[in-house]
Amino acid sequence: xxxxxxxxxxxxxxxxxxxxxxxxxxxxxxxxxxxxxxxxxxxxxxxxxxxxxxxxxxxxxxxxxxxxxxxxxxxxxxxxxxxxxxxxxxxxxxxxxxxxxxxxxxxxxxxxxxxxxxxxxxxxxxxxxxxxxxxxxxxxxxxxxxxxxxxxxxxxxxxxxxxxxxxxxxxxxxxxxxxxxxxxx
Amino acid sequence: xxxxxxxxxxxxxxxxxxxxxxxxxxxxxxxxxxxxxxxxxxxxxxxxxxxxxxxxxxxxxxxxxxxxxxxxxxxxxxxxxxxxxxxxxxxxxxxxxxxxxxxxxxxxxxxxxxxxxxxxxxxxxxxxxxxxxxxxxxxxxxxxxxxxxxxxxxxxxxxxxxxxxxxxxxxxxxxxxxxxxxxxxxxxxxxxxxxxxxxxxxxxxxxxxxxxxxxxxxxxxxxxxxxxxxxxxxxxxxxxxxxxxxxxxxxxxxxxxxxxxxxxxxxxxxxxxxxxxxxxxxxxxxxxxxxxxxxxxxxxxxxxxxxxxxxxxxxxxxxxxxxxxxxxxxxxxxxxxxxxxxxxxxxxxxxxxxxxxxxxxxxxxxxxxxxxxxxxxxxxxxxxxxxxxxxxxx
Numbered sequence: 417x418x419x420x421x422x423x424x425x426x427x428x429x430x431x432x433x434x435x436x437x438x439x440x441x442x443x444x445x446x447x448x449x450x451x452x453x454x455x456x457x458x459x460x461x462x463x464x465x466x467x468x469x470x471x472x473x474x475x476x477x478x479x480x481x482x483x484x485x486x487x488x489x490x491x492x493x494x495x496x497x498x499x500x501x502x503x504x505x506x507x508x509x510x511x512x513x514x515x516x517x518x519x520x521x522x523x524x525x526x527x528x529x530x531x532x533x534x535x536x537x538x539x540x541x542x543x544x545x546x547x548x549x550x551x552x553x554x555x556x557x558x559x560x561x562x563x564x565x566x567x568x569x570x571x572x573x574x575x576x577x578x579x580x581x582x583x584x585x586x587x588x589x590x591x592x593x594x595x596x597x598x599x600x601x
Numbered sequence: 602x603x604x605x606x607x608x609x610x611x612x613x614x615x616x617x618x619x620x621x622x623x624x625x626x627x628x629x630x631x632x633x634x635x636x637x638x639x640x641x642x643x644x645x646x647x648x649x650x651x652x653x654x655x656x657x658x659x660x661x662x663x664x665x666x667x668x669x670x671x672x673x674x675x676x677x678x679x680x681x682x683x684x685x686x687x688x689x690x691x692x693x694x695x696x697x698x699x700x701x702x703x704x705x706x707x708x709x710x711x712x713x714x715x716x717x718x719x720x721x722x723x724x725x726x727x728x729x730x731x732x733x734x735x736x737x738x739x740x741x742x743x744x745x746x747x748x749x750x751x752x753x754x755x756x757x758x759x760x761x762x763x764x765x766x767x768x769x770x771x772x773x774x775x776x777x778x779x780x781x782x783x784x785x786x787x788x789x790x791x792x793x794x795x796x797x798x799x800x801x802x803x804x805x806x807x808x809x810x811x812x813x814x815x816x817x818x819x820x821x822x823x824x825x826x827x828x829x830x831x832x833x834x835x836x837x838x839x840x841x842x843x844x845x846x847x848x849x850x851x852x853x854x855x856x857x858x859x860x861x862x863x864x865x866x867x868x869x870x871x872x873x874x875x876x877x878x879x880x881x882x883x884x885x886x887x888x889x890x891x892x893x894x895x896x897x898x899x900x901x902x903x904x905x906x907x908x909x910x911x912x913x914x915x916x917x918x919x920x921x922x923x924x925x926x927x928x929x930x931x932x933x934x935x936x937x938x939x940x941x942x943x944x945x946x947x948x949x950x951x952x953x954x955x956x957x958x959x960x961x962x963x964x965x966x967x968x969x970x971x972x973x974x975x976x977x978x979x980x981x982x983x984x985x986x987x988x989x990x991x992x993x994x995x
Binding site for chain 2: 434435438439442447448449450451452454455456474475476477478479481
């Protein structure tokens with residue numbers, strides 16, 4: 417079983433990102449379970465959401481403590497919280513960032529990847545100028561980093577979950593898939 | 602077709618497929634997604650129901666009592682304080698023998714203000730004459746909601762479909778959403794046994810003096826007793842059409858089990874993971890999952906538990922001055938048989954505190970390592986009085 421934790425701020429679409437990814441993995445033949453941090457959400461406050469996936473039925477119904485990978489939608493969170501909390505060694509940290517953070521050495525126990533999803537979202541006019549919606553781009557990047565789910569499943573999930581602005585969302589996911597960079601620390 | 606659905610939306614899909622005709626509701630976290638989705642269905646025409654926005658949960662139930670008395674299929678959903686506010690009218694629904702269906706998302710009662718899961722809200726309504734069905738998975742939530750309408754209409758009693766806050770209400774997972782044609786075969790249109798009818802005027806809910814009240818109460822109990830048999834019959838039919846069934850209780854690996862963990866709700870699922878692991882280490886452990894709480898399936902529970910040496914009942918609820926509520930019921934069911942397991946009562950996960958595989962394993966080990974329970978109710982996972990509360994995000 418794999419566990420993936422998404423970090424974002426309230427209103428940025430972290431919860432929708434896990435639902436999208438759950439639907440994509442489900443299309444690719446996995447059992448999935450996704451849920452938000454059980455609590456009270458406030459716009460702008462740090463939020464978390466989780467995804468479990470497995471080839472077998474998922475029986476465990478508890479919070480997630482030791483994710484295999486994390487996805488960070490907003491790098492201002494790197495100063496506010498420890499995104500590596502419980503993260504398994506060699507797990508991926510996928511950042512929405514134009515470049516690796518200056519102090520990326522602190523992530524040296526893990527694998528780091530980054531993609532400028534904000535730039536992609538702004539250019540495709542996803543969300544607004546002040547609140548770009550980056551989740552479809554981040555999903556494309558994630559699919560590349562992990563080698564799963566396949567892009568046709570990603571596109572199918574976007575079609576199911578966000579039928580409006582379908583073409584540009586798929587375009588954003590494809591572009592992020594191509595542009596994501598992994599770095600060795 | 603299988604879809605990745607939120608637990609709340611699984612309830613809403615079932616209500617749509619059941620073609621409920623009147624829905625009255627007042628929003629409360631963590632139930633709100635259910636009625637939000639139903640109001641979408643009413644707005645886009647996929648459900649032809651009258652949706653009533655009322656000013657309180659008490660009014661929601663009162664409105665449904667009126668609608669159900671007029672002979673239509675009715676639904677509402679609530680949680681915690683909302684259910685508590687409904688308490689008075691819950692008695693009116695069962696006393697009037699109205700087959701109203703209510704989805705109740707278990708949430709802890711205040712104070713302290715808490716939106717997380719805890720079964721005390723629904724279990725506190727155990728004497729209101731409502732049938733109560735507890736769910737473990739998103740699929741079970743959808744299926745049980747469909748079953749609830751049929752069972753309610755079969756025995757003329759209201760049914761509460763109970764699901765854990767967040768662990769079910771806000772969790773997305775694959776759920777098979779049946780076809781309308783299948784549901785129509787399982788659940789024919791509601792034919793009321795009696796209804797408000799201007800052609801045949803009669804009075805409902807009149808004064809019931811001592812010479813009739815006892816017989817009326819007895820008739821509700823007969824409805825409850827009938828519900829036990831009807832539940833099994835209904836599930837046979839459900840299985841024929843949909844290929845799934847759950848049982849009033851479900852024994853898991855109980856045949857040769859020396860210790861049986863007695864669970865309800867989503868904790869049962871995490872327990873299945875634990876039992877898989879313990880069995881692979883040679884431990885003789887099983888699970889008895891209780892789905893039907895009212896009427897209480899005492900005979901099935903006796904039959905499944907009597908061969909075990911010990912039973913550990915895990916309650917995510919508490920009755921002050923008494924103990925875990927499932928444990929009390931299980932002990933009462935067992936007390937008349939000569940050979941019975943020693944019953945341990947554990948309290949876990951109140952107010953949404955997480956119950957992990959490790960926590961459940963501790964409960965199993967405590968049961969295994971003691972001949973008799975050390976306390977009437979063993980509260981698990983309590984912090985020492987001096988320790989500060991940990992950060993919410995652990």
